[in-house]
Amino acid sequence: MTDRNDALNLDREDKLAPLRDEFRLREGLIYLDGNSLGPMQACVAQRVQQCLEKEWAQDLIASWNTAGWYRLPQTVGAKIASLVGAGADDVAVTDSTSVNLFKVLAAAISMCPDRRVIVSERSNFPTDLYIAEGLAEFAGKGHELRLIDSTDELAGAIDADVAAVMLTHVNYRTGEVHDMPDVTRRAHEAGAVMVWDLAHSAGALPVDLAGADADFAIGCGYKYLNGGPGAPAFVYVAPRLQADVSQPLSGWFGHRAPFEMKPSFEAATTIHRFLTGTPPVLSLVALDAALDIWDRVSMEEIREKSVKLCELFIELVETRCGGHGLSLASPRDTARRGSQVCFAHADAFPIMQALIARGVVGDFRAPDILRFGFAPLYVRFADVYDAVEHLRDILDTQEWRQERFMVKGAVT
């Protein structure tokens, strides 16, 4: 890669390039933060509008049947299932990732009543650890969270005391990918239950939950799946477990026959038993519409472009931004990296602010990470080129030292 024309040529040859037209991205924006919040597709706004004006305003309560609201947790789940190697009936969409994690982790520890350890990583996304903590404390049987500091420690940590191994498939900060089949096999060999968090995997790279024989998985609707802010999350339960495992958030949507209004709970014997209350329909139809684009692309095509985008970014940063203290914080080995690239820098925060001010949106992850997500549905090779040019210029000119880039906000 010597100049911008090479990047433009890659875009011309890119079979996925037309998919970008579905997204409402403002002119000039280079959006490398789809791993935090995916952008909006035009069809999503239309679908929500239809839900508001026709289904809710006109048809009111009848829409639970006529518009299929009642079946949304499964119909949307089936769309996600096809992206993560799950059977169409084995994924439901409901609640938040945190709430779903509580359910599957509770189910997991109930399956191993004589074991007291939940293994995870200190670098896991915090809410996963917080949920495990809350669950362990409430279970009141002395469950403990055993946190490893690097993947190398994993094998040693999974022993006969372990009830559940709970890992995020792609690390939210570094993008490091766990070997799902291998780790799942190790957990099972030790008699433990395997729970995967697919927040940074679903829609980002091929996942084969059934092939890996995973027990449970949960994941996020608003990152690579582009379902909108706070989109409902998904939950996967292996079909071999659905009829028997129980989870404590046993609300009416998890009942075998919710509309018989019986006073006693009888769990559904399907993925439904992992539903709880009435789902947020507006947010759910947005996610439903956002998923239709996946009919036009395979996860293999996504992965192929993702790898090319990430490799190009690393190459360009390392050749053009040398001498400024950036160091690659993601695995260099493509096979071990998700669809994001992180660089560490002592002044990562103001550097990212300066990038954002120029319309190159990635995000900062404490204490020193510049994180860039590459979503192949809409990120162009020219975006990668231009992003690095902006970064180079910001570093060369020390633009990031401006006072205005030092102020910390709240959420990204």
Add this chain to the structure above:
Amino acid sequence: MTDRNDALNLDREDKLAPLRDEFRLREGLIYLDGNSLGPMQACVAQRVQQCLEKEWAQDLIASWNTAGWYRLPQTVGAKIASLVGAGADDVAVTDSTSVNLFKVLAAAISMCPDRRVIVSERSNFPTDLYIAEGLAEFAGKGHELRLIDSTDELAGAIDADVAAVMLTHVNYRTGEVHDMPDVTRRAHEAGAVMVWDLAHSAGALPVDLAGADADFAIGCGYKYLNGGPGAPAFVYVAPRLQADVSQPLSGWFGHRAPFEMKPSFEAATTIHRFLTGTPPVLSLVALDAALDIWDRVSMEEIREKSVKLCELFIELVETRCGGHGLSLASPRDTARRGSQVCFAHADAFPIMQALIARGVVGDFRAPDILRFGFAPLYVRFADVYDAVEHLRDILDTQEWRQERFMVKGAVT
């Protein structure tokens, strides 16, 4: 009341009548099912549209700050607080009623570690009982659900074994209202924690949580609050408890400082500790906009009109539909009735279907209840008159015996 003109006169004198113009109700519809799904206001569609096109599509991740997404659980909570007698900082909007009930019930039983009984009613809304069952089983300490069959049994049921009393303030089938201050006082005198479900109360009648010294409450956003299908629910925690009680669904939104991304959970000392994961923003902004109408009306005005609507309905049904086997299934005493009126009839299902076919939408509740909700924001006295005329005609002509009205659907 002798004829339709009297009803029209009541509408002419009704100071709340102009509020109906905010709602998008289709011409000719008599909507008496707002206690199942409130209708849409024009401002809600506009607000969701703005969230889609501006906040999400244009501003993307920045909207967590700039559009106040991050603060929505509290800003929307504060609006609901003013309707239920709570301090502005004591209500949060998040998750579903079922999930919120799990949190507060878990907190409640944690407060009484030596007690093992949760008191409720067999006629409570089923999901409340299911959640209590799931919680009791998961807690694994032999908690049991003690169900009473009538309000008269309540005093006897609350004894020194009781950890929590969990009641729905207004019964979903009959509309019967519990005496909140009195029951709360009894619970406290017995050393138990009081949990109220306000699903059929918030926006329906005056509620004074603080005045009654309630410990916890939860409630629904999509009934009388008109927040849209599956709108997020609310949770109230008495300010005296917020700093100390814990709940097991300890996700990152309940952390003292979520964006420090610390591996250990430190609960917020405010209502925030009852938040869990990322909230569904599209559904949350819809509820936010739906609540603005309450600035223009007091709960006392709402109650006054509600009582008049319900009384008129009872009077007209009993004077005009006699001899057809209808019997009042709601308390006759206004003070003990919420904003709905139910009549029992052996053929309630097909009768309700025949009403719905004529554009009079109430709902059927198994096994024999015709349920009619009267939401003073948009129901007119003429609607009440017309609904009863339709009912009378359906009964007189036996129209409801048509085959097409016998088929049972799924959800209402």
